[in-house]
Amino acid sequence: MGRAMPALDELAPLFRQVFDDDELTVTRATTAADVEGWDSLTHVTLMLAIEKRFKIRFKSSQVASLKDVGELADLIDALTRS
Amino acid sequence: MTVAAELLAYVKARHPRSWRGVEEARALDTARFDAYAELLLGWAIRALGDGAIARTVDAFVHFTSDVNLAQGRYEADGRYESSSYREVYEAVYADRATMDDYLWGVYLTNFLWVHHLEISAFYEARFVARLPERARLVELAPGHGGWGLLALHRRPGATLAGFDISPSSIDIARSLARAAGLADRASYELRDALTLPAAGDADACICNFLVEHLETPARLFEVIAGALAPGGRAFVSGALTAAQVDHIHEFRRESELVLLAEQAGLRVLETLSVGPARTLPGARHLPRSMSLLLQRRTREHW
Ligand SMILES: C[S@@+](CC[C@H](N)C(=O)[O-])C[C@H]1O[C@@H](n2cnc3c(N)ncnc32)[C@H](O)[C@@H]1O
Numbered sequence: 001m002g003r004a005m006p007a008l009d010e011l012a013p014l015f016r017q018v019f020d021d022d023e024l025t026v027t028r029a030t031t032a033a034d035v036e037g038w039d040s041l042t043h044v045t046l047m048l049a050i051e052k053r054f055k056i057r058f059k060s061s062q063v064a065s066l067k068d069v070g071e072l073a074d075l076i077d078a079l080t081r082s
Numbered sequence: 083m084t085v086a087a088e089l090l091a092y093v094k095a096r097h098p099r100s101w102r103g104v105e106e107a108r109a110l111d112t113a114r115f116d117a118y119a120e121l122l123l124g125w126a127i128r129a130l131g132d133g134a135i136a137r138t139v140d141a142f143v144h145f146t147s148d149v150n151l152a153q154g155r156y157e158a159d160g161r162y163e164s165s166s167y168r169e170v171y172e173a174v175y176a177d178r179a180t181m182d183d184y185l186w187g188v189y190l191t192n193f194l195w196v197h198h199l200e201i202s203a204f205y206e207a208r209f210v211a212r213l214p215e216r217a218r219l220v221e222l223a224p225g226h227g228g229w230g231l232l233a234l235h236r237r238p239g240a241t242l243a244g245f246d247i248s249p250s251s252i253d254i255a256r257s258l259a260r261a262a263g264l265a266d267r268a269s270y271e272l273r274d275a276l277t278l279p280a281a282g283d284a285d286a287c288i289c290n291f292l293v294e295h296l297e298t299p300a301r302l303f304e305v306i307a308g309a310l311a312p313g314g315r316a317f318v319s320g321a322l323t324a325a326q327v328d329h330i331h332e333f334r335r336e337s338e339l340v341l342l343a344e345q346a347g348l349r350v351l352e353t354l355s356v357g358p359a360r361t362l363p364g365a366r367h368l369p370r371s372m373s374l375l376l377q378r379r380t381r382e383h384w
Contacts, residue, residue, distance in 0.1 A: 032098040039102040040143075041360055044150040048158070060327070064147035 007054070007076040011069065014053060018046045028070030054080055085127070085135075086119035092135050097143045106359045107196040114203060118193035121235070122228060126189065128261035129254075138186045142194055145187025149326050153369055154362055156325035162332050163325070167297045170328045171247070181250035188291075189226040197356035201319060201373050204354045205229070206236070208375050209286070209317040215239045217285040220309045222275040222302070223247075223292035227255025227268070229317075230288050234264045244270040245278060276301050280308025287316040291371075293339070294321045294329045303346035310378040316348065317375055322355070324369030336372055348376040349384055 008028065016024045019037050032038040038046075047063050050056070050072075056079040066072050083091075086108075093104050108115040127134040156162060164170050174180055193199050210232065213219075216239040221230040224244035234240050244255055252270045259268040275292065287306050293299045299320075306316050322333040333339060336355050343350055357370040 038099060040099045040146055040150055041362055043099050043147070044154045045363060047151065048154050058151075060148040060151045061144070063151050064144040 007073040007080070008069070010053070011050070011073060011076075014046065014049050018042060018049055026069045028068065028073065030069040031067065050076065056080055084116065084120065085123050086116040088135055089119050089123060089139065092139055096136075097139065100143050100146065103146070103196070103359070104194055107194055107199050110196050110199055111203065115193055115199060118199075118202065122189065122192065122232075125228075125231070125258050125261045126186070129257040138190055141183045141185075141187035142190040143187075145184060145191070146195075149324075149369075150362075152325040152327055152329075153365075153367070156323075157362060157365060157367065162329050164327060164330055167295070167330060170295070170330065174328045175248040175250075178250055181248050182254065185226045185248075185250055185254050189228050192228055196359050197371055200356045201354065201371055202232075204373055205317055206232070208352055209233075209288075209315065210236050212315075213237050213240060214285050217241075218283065219243070220278075220284040220287045221245070222278070222287065222289040222306070222309075223251075223295075224255050224270065224288075225251050225291075227251070227258045227270065229290050231255075231258055231262050231264055231268060233288065234267050235262060240267065242268045244268065245273040245275050246270065247272070247274050276305055278305050278309060280305075282308060283311050284309045285311060285314050287314065287318075289316065290319040290373075291321060293318065293342075294324075294331050294333060297330060299331050299333075300342050300345065303342045303348060306376070307347040307378055312378055312380040314378050315351075315376065316378075317373065318343070319371055319373040322370050322372055323367035324371070333372075339372055339374060343374055343376050347379050349379050351375045351377055 012026055015026050016022055019035055047058055051058060054076055062075055094101050126138050130137055191198050192202050217237060219230060219233060219240055219242040221242055221244040224230055224246050230242045230244055234242055246252060249272060252272050255270045259265040287309050289306055293302050296302055320333060320339050321329060340350050352375040355370055355372040357368040361368060
């Protein structure tokens, strides 16, 4: 995808806040295995923070199946557009 | 490779967010965890064939994710999202695709959730081990059937009649019973547990995680007491301040379940209330599971 991904840029601060790490950087390829503390509970905290920030609401099936930050950014994109 | 090793390798590779919780459960009691993986997951492998680990673990991960998200919303809203049994019935229990996945997921929570591994240990030591040799068991809302089948597996003379409102449950419980070699001692019937007649002849009754799904939880304890022969025992579990899409009745304190049991003519012999190892940050609610070991009273107070 060549175009700019606003969601991805705006996601980084939320990740830093939820995982309490000012140095944290995320790319589309980042997965839970790359981020210290990204488990099923912090995942929900992250999802709820994202819902608030982007004024969207995830379905639970969407929350469970996200594999990496790229999929998350795409989902946010799709939800903010609809 | 053992079943436990296969399970762990799959979680680690495919579901890194679930790794920590599973590791915590195994650390609590490694021998028990591995034995349940062998036994319970072994039955699932025989029932489902190739791909059973992926199928059931994926279902577990989805179920746990749904539960965590529901809990997060409950923290924000201060109440469970569903209040109508009828709506939950249509959306969950009667819906094949939803329910199959849900039940395989719940099945694995019996040992993959650290606090449910504790309940499984309590169930075996305090309830199953003390069942009469040829116990006649009734199971209400067996779901996957795993609780009752575990009792039959440990007690080779026991028999069980299970009643669940979901067609998926009846199919899955029957398939697990066949896989476990227990089909000749376990029968399952599609039925609303609240309509069970008070036959008063069961030696023991199992009813795990139904009570919080009901609009009339008091009625369930009456059904349990009515099913039991005088002096018969029951093992009942419920969820407190633990949200789930199909949880309707919000129990807040342990005493609420104790009181319902007592009011229905049951004596509370023992209880165990356990919460997960970790909660959402800043949580006001500890989502916990409580099990009660009960006995049908024969006198006014005992
Ligand atoms: C959370 S599952 C519990 C399954 C299993 N007992 C366990 O503890 O893992 C809830 C079960 O209750 C069943 N159920 C809901 N309402 C019921 C009713 N009125 N009568 C019988 N079963 C019911 C559902 O179909 C589902 O199988």
